Amino acid sequence: MTTADDLADRVRDGELRIHELEAHADHDTAAEARRLVVERETGVDLETIADYGFPAETAEPNIENMIGAAQVPMGVVGPATVDGGAADGEYYLPLATTEGALLASVNRGLSVIDAAGGATARVTKNGMTRAPVFRVDGVAEAAETVEWVEKNLETLREAAEATTSHGELLGVEPYVVGDSVYLRFAYDTKDAMGMNMATIATGEACAVVERETPASLVALSGNLCSDKKPAAINAVEGRGRSVTADVVIPGDLVEDRLHTTAEAIVEANTRKNLTGSAKAGALGFNAHAANVVAAAFLATGQDEAQVVEGANTITTMDARPNDDGGHDLYAAVSLASLEVGTVGGGTKLPTQAEALEILGLQGGGDPAGSNADALAEVIAVGTLAGELSLLGALSSRHLASAHEELGR
Structure with missing residues (x-):
């Protein structure tokens, strides 16, 4: 032996x-x-x-040259009370991180959300993208290629969907830059995150484009997808799942639990997350959405590099007049490009599969895609909790003391 x-x-x-x-x-x-x-x-x-x-x-499918495993501490927050399009009820959310105070902060936010009756969440758009780039001789050939693509979407759909039993081609958006033609393919990949599925399907469709048009394929990914990089197109058009979560928190609950006011949190959000982010030229307009997204990704077997797109989040806060003469707090997060799945990739690893089982979302959903939708909604509510807690700490000036108390 x-x-x-x-x-x-x-x-x-x-x-x-x-x-x-x-x-x-x-x-x-x-x-x-x-x-x-x-x-x-x-x-x-x-x-x-x-x-x-x-x-x-x-x-074996997840790594080469394995020598062992990197063990990241995993905790749980919750329950997160979610009224979603796919998620419904109370969920304990596993989070893996080395950042002290993160789970305590998210848990505090979730307790406030729970006391307010829970959060509402919806996946508003779904589409994993792959955007190949083609070479043409000039603008006339570019226009000819675009015209053919627009008239022959069904032909491209037939070629792409022949490679998968689950994925569906939703559409193809063409972009022309000089003698380059980019075709942004978007797919419904059901419960899979779907990057490999989209790549293989697009490869077959590209062969048809080359055969029927003057265009020559240069690269199967032309970076207009755009995968694992900060990109405005993902913030605008979305990639993976676009998901929003919101909650209305009574003013007295804001004061009792977060030790501040709705007006103070709104001001902190406007000056920090909106104006400050704009001045910095940021794509994400939030306090620390990537913190929760990254921890959830590590715990549940998502592609950790796609936290870049998950940070494409806008946090919205508004003070709404209430019957007591004060203000309630409306809080929302909108994650434009959250790329998650419950089948395939790292979700099959034993630790990550168990984490998904905690959520009741391991494997394929019924109907197909519902488990991944639910996971996106729960992560969005966790992200909302993190934003609430941090903005509450900032507006009450308790951030430094909270870290000091926890020894972080």
């Missing part, structure tokens, strides 16, 4: 390369061998990295 020591020696002697080990042993032995190679080269003991709680084989 091949041992980890044997494999490590063969790597050291140049007989094997570090990515070839699974061809000679099971996945856990291969991971152990890589650790031995790294330990011998660096002198670092990898005992903790080696202490992972799932068979390495289960991670």
Whole structure:
């Protein structure tokens, strides 16, 4: 039987390369061998990295050259009371992070939302995008290509959907820049985040475009998608799921729980999240939406790099007159491009699957897409709670003391 020591020696002697080990042993032995190679080269003991709680084989689709696992502390907040289009009821939201005070802050916000009767959330738009770029000789050929695409959407839909049993092509938006033609394909990918699905389907559609028009494909992704980068097109048009959550909090509850007033929170939101963000040239107009999005992504197996798009959030606050002569607080978050799924990718890893099971959203929903919609709505409510808590702390001037009290 091949041992980890044997494999490590063969790597050291140049007989094997570090990515070839699974061809000679099971996945856990291969991971152990890589650790031995790294330990011998660096002198670092990898005992903790080696202490992972799932068979390495289960991670094969998710990583190459595995040596172990990065363990991020995971907590839970809630319950989050959600009246959603797909989510309905109380949810405990798992969050994984190394930032102290984050979960305490989100939990405080959720307790206020719960006391106010819960939050409303809706997915308002859904479409995972992939935008290839084509080369043409000039404007005339660009116009010819665009005209063909607009007249032959069904042909492109047939080619794209032949690659998937679940995805649906929603539309194709053309953009012309000189002798470049960009086609922004948008798909309903149901409960999958769907990036791979959209890429494969678009590849087939591109072959049809090349065959029927003067355009030549340069790159399957032309960055007008736009994936894992700050981009105004995602803030405007959306990508993945566009989701909004809101709540009305009675003025006396704002004072009792957040130790401030509706008017003070509105002013802090306007001067910080709106005016301050505009002056900074930001795409996200929020306090720290990415904090909750990132922690939820890590816990539930989402593509962590897509936190960039998840930070495309606008936080809205308004003081509404009430019958007592004071003001209630209207609070909302609108996440333009939240890319989440409950099947595929990292959602299949044991830890992340368990986190989704806590939410009752692991796997495909009935109807298809409903689990991913519900996950987006719960994350939006968690994000709203985080915004409420932080703006409350800022407007009451308790932010520094709260961190000091928690020792963070």
